[in-house]
Amino acid sequence: METRDSVAQVWGERTPFAGEGQWPVRVDQRIVDEPDHWVQSACVLCSNGCGCDIGVKGGRIVGVRGRAQDEVNRGRLGPKGLHGWEANHSADRLTQPLVRRDGQLQPASWDEAMDLIVRNAQEVRRQYSAGAIGFYTSGQLFLEEYYTLGIIGKAGLGTPHMDGNTRLCTATAAAALKETFGSDGQPGSYRDIDATDCILMVGHNMSSTDTVLWMRVLDRRRHANPPRLIVIDPRRTATAQEADLHLAPRIGTNVAVLNGLLRLLIEGQHVQRDFVAQHTIGFDHLKAVVSTYTPERVQEISGVPAADLQRAAQMIAASSMLLSTCLQGVYQSNQATAAAVQVNNINLLLGRIGRPGCGILQMNGQPTAQNTREAGADGDLPAFRNWDNIEHIEALARLWNVDPAIIPHWTPPTHALQIFRYCETGSIRMLWAQATNPAVTLPNLPRIRNILRRPELFVVVQDAFLTETAQLADVVLPAAIWGEKTGTFTNVDRTVHISHKAVEPPGQARPDFDIFVDFAQRMGFKDKDGAPLVKWNTPEQAFEAWKECTRGRPCDYTGLSYAKLTGGSGIPWPCNDEHPEGDHYPYRSLVFPTDPDYCETYGHDLITGGLISPQAYRAMNPAGRAILKPAEYMAPFEEPDDAYPFFLTTGRLVYHFHTRTKTGRSRALAEAAPDDFVQISHEDAQRLGIADGDWIRLTSRRGAVEARAQLGDIGPGELFVPFHFGYWDDPGRARAANELTVYEWDPVSKQPHFKYAAVRLDKIDAPATPQPQGMNGSGQGAAARPASATGVVQVMSRLKDAAVEGFKEGLNKAKTPRAHVADYIGLLQESERRLVRAFDQVRETHPDEPDIAPICRIFASWSNTSANALDPFVQRYGERRKGEPERLDKALLLQRSQGGFDMLRDLHDLWLLVSESTISLDVLEQAARSLHDKEFQAAVEAMRDRNRRQRTWLRTRIRQGAPQVLVVPA
Missing domain, CATH: 3.40.228.10 (Dimethylsulfoxide Reductase, domain 2)
Structure with a gap:
């Protein structure tokens, strides 16, 4: 029984309107039986946050309807919201903990599973420090769960390694x-x-x-x-x-x-x-x-x-x-x-x-992604505090009654792909993932599977289904999901909704909130006075604690309560004494939080x-x-070439959410979008003799997938593959889009580059590339890496001495007096040329560090530009002294191996070499001013900007890597 066929009519009938508050009500409903009561909730199958009610009969969910009074949706629901709840009753729900014994996941009690997790956490922390423990969470939990997880990680353990799959979307x-x-x-x-x-x-x-x-x-x-x-x-x-x-x-x-x-x-x-x-x-x-x-x-x-x-x-x-x-x-x-x-x-x-x-x-890409960011369950601090502001750290420490030193703020927060990189190197020894499936969602899946299979890595997965990731875990905890627990969450436009528990979870499955509180108690986390660190036992108590954490911050929740959120519409933050019903326009004053x-x-x-x-x-x-921040355009680091002539992008389908753990278990949604496909332009299809529905194999430098062709609505030379499809439903062939994608990220947000990868396309008669094997977690660990490679040297400690000696000898040999601006131009030019070589060598030495290659390419190009920019001034002011480049060469190009410590030393050396250029620029700036050479001044200033940005990034990256490399044995 449904008000409309949302699969055939995705957006339903039109109800035209204009003007704020004028959107007409249209209640969408789908039930399979008449409910005996309705329970207030909101949809969690996209980031829109639509208010809905859960229909319950005999202790089971029998349908949903949109909430007419909720201003986010005015009663409307999409196809995922109307159908996705069927996953709650799926026969393959996890109903008891699983522990790996003799290579196989086997049933266990909650005490056995939790004791094993606690023992591993305590032992890893004792042997390697809290920096060897990482958390990878989701955009699917509730605010109260994120806040509890955040205080466990940041004030209980004190690990900087906490992020979520929101890194991938938001x-x-x-x-x-x-x-x-x-x-x-x-x-x-x-x-x-x-x-x-x-x-x-x-x-x-x-x-x-x-x-x-x-x-x-x-x-x-x-x-x-x-x-x-x-x-x-x-x-x-x-x-x-x-x-x-x-x-x-x-x-x-x-x-x-x-x-x-x-x-x-x-x-x-x-x-x-x-x-x-x-x-x-x-x-x-x-x-x-x-x-x-x-x-x-x-x-x-x-x-x-x-x-x-x-x-x-x-x-x-x-x-x-x-x-x-x-x-x-x-x-x-x-x-x-x-x-x-x-x-x-x-x-x-x-x-x-x-x-x-x-x-x-x-x-946002996920329904509760905003809460991950707000509550500090990712790389951020709770309530939008600044990790680089000691007063913010101290305020948080007072709120939690802990020593400020335990709250990670000594380095930039660790982002998701860096967490997995630390797992790959053995620096992180325990990884706990909740409600997410990185074995399908992260880029370069062959690499991710090898990481998760490492025997040295203790993997805990908390989920409702035996996902591709859960199959690789050492402990699997069965989790309750939407409709089976109570909590709040916040959508894109800051509207906070409450979702009340409607039914019991199946078997022994527990809410994530209960699991986190249990872990904190078993670990014995205390505040400075010896009281429990986590001072709440119910979601509502956690919400009240969270409100106090937000007081005076941009995301102020102090005017909200469970009672206020129940019965009507969701309410946006900030909600406080000044805005008791919330504020839809937080910047109406035009005063921004930039102080x-x-x-x-x-x-x-x-x-x-x-x-x-x-x-x-x-x-x-x-x-x-x-x-107002500008940015020059920079081309992608991987582009099509003769070997891989197409550009692949990935994305979503209207009928599915993420890896289909819920939507793929709804019959109507699964039938509407049953499988992967490759979207290709008509021009390319005609040129390659490909018809709609033909089988295609895509191959990148990382892996391959096979899917049927879908023609049209994309430009020539470009391809599209939806990312939802993995292997839990056993397709028998490689089809996950992230088999192909690059393990790189944006330099600021650290969000992976899923939207471009160079691929080769081949028409095939039938699938022949099997789906990845060894998904039962019995893999043998990461692939072998080169034992050593050429690195940047201990250059820089000797570079200055070499330069000074060169100047002295040059002066002694001089036959006639001369100005020495040419010598410093020569010194700077040689420094920049050596920087080109140095950045190239670091890139080659550390091929498995995803951020090193792209940034070293940029920096090498910048140094090359700087070196070439000096040519007109060499012609204007003369050649440098002979012999000095040879002396500088003696300070360069020793060997280093790949690895965390050697990479840190290479970055250290690069910073010293860039700093050598900085001093030369300072010297030359004074000369240019004295010569009244405005063209020379402008060239120096342009070089200084590039130089400054190089030094800033290098210092940032060194600070980020130093605690892990120096403190955690690996």
């Missing part, structure tokens, strides 16, 4: 908001759709990823006064087909397109000058950077026709409002944070923020990810103003 949203506004938290509201006259969607296929939000957009656009819609997406999705203008850039070129739009808005005199002057900083720098991105240049880089780019700028400028959104087409692609920040910049240049119809939605004493971060270099120091941030004096 880390860039958080990073972009922090970089621009000083703190996480959406500047926009879903209400902006109701009023706006222009919507810009960048890399956001809303029709598939947020079906109810897309209903809201469609209903606005069916009114007599529709908002214009501009979509930037390489694929011609249903979202793009609805748009008034679709820009289809080449994969990985978002920054070039957005820079082009910014330039057109600036050159067209559309900037709100008073707003920019009063409420932002950085405009002049932004203007300078985007000035070269003419429509013609953007067309050359991205393939977007110059006329279409100009039309997009005209449509935006002609509107009076603007709602901008973006999602994985930005977050998982090249230059993710840099691109997302440029989206923020567009709204800020036009002054379109803080009022209805003018907002930014840096969308140095309040902000969540001091920011990063958008290209390198290097940290901005507290001192440098204070010198910027943001004083409550938003920060």
